Amino acid sequence: MSLVNFTAREITCKIVYYGPGRSGKTTNLQYIYGQVPDDRKGRMVSLATQTDRTLFFDFLPLDLGMISGFTTKFQLYTVPGQVYYNATRKLVLQGADGVVFVADSQARQLDENIESLQNLHQNILECGVDTRTIPMVLQWNKQDLPRDLILAPAELDDALNFRALSAFPADALHGAGVFETLKAISAEVLRKLSQGASGRQG
Amino acid sequence: MSADLERALDRISRVRGVRGSMYVAADDGLVVAQLLMETVNGKAVAALAAALARKVGGAASATGAGRVRFLRMDAADGTLLIVPAPRDLLVVALTDPRVNVGLCRLEMMRAAEAAA
Amino acid sequence: MTTAVVELWTEPPLIRYLAQSSARFVVVMTPAGQVLAQHGFARAVDLMGVAALGAAIMASSGALADLMGEATFGALFHAGQRHGIHLAVCRTPRGPLVILTVFGRETSIGLVGFFFDEFAAALHAAAPADRERGPILAEDFEAELGQSLASLFGR
């Protein structure tokens, strides 16, 4: 639930990048971290294993600047993708204001994508949140790989996007689609605030 | 609680007017072992006694008095007694105002030895 | 000494707690790691990172307790050379809050723990019930968002 400080005119929102192992969630955050000037970001915290797989989460605080008279801050988190880390995924998901589902476009990863998306829905439900109302966007990552290895955005839409959510083809390693994805989820999350939905008031 | 420590605390608590006695970790202010009347908040006694012992210990060395071996704070409604023990422990007793301090002190010194 | 408070009702108990416990600084946050209030010498600290990690520790310890059939493990304490931290959950009508206390050698975990109990009770008593709120942002926020993100990415 986003945190609104009316005294300091400040909004803080939590956005979680979700998806199967090695789909590129951490890469999204790393690209954002690399692009944003120092005065608009905090330190990026990564709890990773020795092989650089996310163990608990990555965390990146961002300062979006002034929106509608509020200093708007986003906290971006990733979850560990591997199936056996579900307990920690659930913890990171707690209190999320929006979710970016990062799918791996490779055809052979389709089952993992489906399984992870189902797992996301289940975990959101367990957090006591309605999956139909939580702001969410999809990202079809690794679209830069050879055509014969990947599914096209339309195919991924058919397989994963049942709710007709906004979806963005991406190459997170080189930055393509990262900005558009972040912009879309930011708009979804802030739209909820403009509609007077849930929130903690200070 | 080891039997030796338990016995030592039991002897202190047998002195008339003692409301409770305990071993406290001097640095952390946490209870290591305790024998208390129900009305005594062991957590509070441990934390505050350790803080007082540290403060008086520091001040005593500033006056050139050396290391404190026995500390007693008298108040209108009770007395707090503290004896430093080996292994960075404190033996602490909380008593009624008119307790036999000499007897209590003796048992606390023995309790300190039991912690060695 | 800095103080930043999002939820004003947390401030008096927070200031009292820091003074009583002689801690260096205290952060009050949601279980999701969002900072509701902080007080003390925290200028040199990456507060956002501290909150995210503190909340994560509490969340994982709670999950571990659950797995082991414990209701909760209560407070957590880590001792360092110069600083110790005390992490605990306080239940309020506003929902659970995670409290991170950082303290130095001028006090002790015993004192921090003792005064934390008082603080938790004071927070519980001071917390107003959660309430619905109206729209926060103007409906035409999207143009500003677009500009903000564009400048963020140097576009």
Add this chain to the structure above:
Amino acid sequence: MPEDIRALSTVLAADPASLVYVDLAEVLRRRGDLEQALRVVNGGLTRHPEHADGLDCLGRIHASRDDLPRAREAWGRALAVAPDHPGALKGMGFALFREGDAHGALAVLERALEVAPADDGARRALDTVRRALGVESAVPALAPARPQPAVVPATAPCAPSVAAVGAAADAAAELPPVFRGLEGATADILLFDDRGLVVAGGLNGADGADVSALAAAGLAGVSSEAERTAQYLALGAWTTIVAEADRANLVLAPVGPGALLLVRRERGMPVGLALRVAERAHAAASAWLARQGE
């Protein structure tokens, strides 16, 4: 000439532009050779007029000479060059406190501690200032400023504290003879306030040197600790603390609001007897304090 002074002088002679002038001036200051220290630091500052360490050192020398306005000016210049200079912040806090501006000192010392969180000197100084203001933490100070302290607290920040202790000790020697007739009236009985300032009596160290100010500053904190302990353990008002230590027994007791009495007796004297002496000292102190209030 001591070895360190010789070595530093040689370096400075070989390279008059060297920044080692600060170290040399500081060594001289600590030895009490204040005029020579002043000459050295002024020489260095002629070449390096914006050298914050040099300006900080100049402040310390002026403080040691008891020239507070000049000390404050020097620390002010240091802070103009380097706003977060820990030494200058501490010095400025010390100067402001001595001039009676405890609120100003509080703000500056809090900054000093933020800049150097591990600096025990700054922390002690801050504690002293907070006690003087009647605040335990750097809560926005609501307590009214107390009158300007008559004696400098022994825990005054950084190097000037040496001078401060000296000044306090000098003052102690001229204190009123409250405990006349009691054994150890000026060497083992001390009356001080809860800000750590000596009021009457005196306390000597093992070497005979006056440690009144140091003891008062150290023991003042015991009073608030005892009050807190008594309050939370529901013991009512505390009346006495007895500490039996290796070399002496100490009896500490509050005398009216805001004043504390310390009686020290050798280890061999029975505690009961020491308590009797303390009772007599307490009566004398109470009577004397009551007369002051008339």
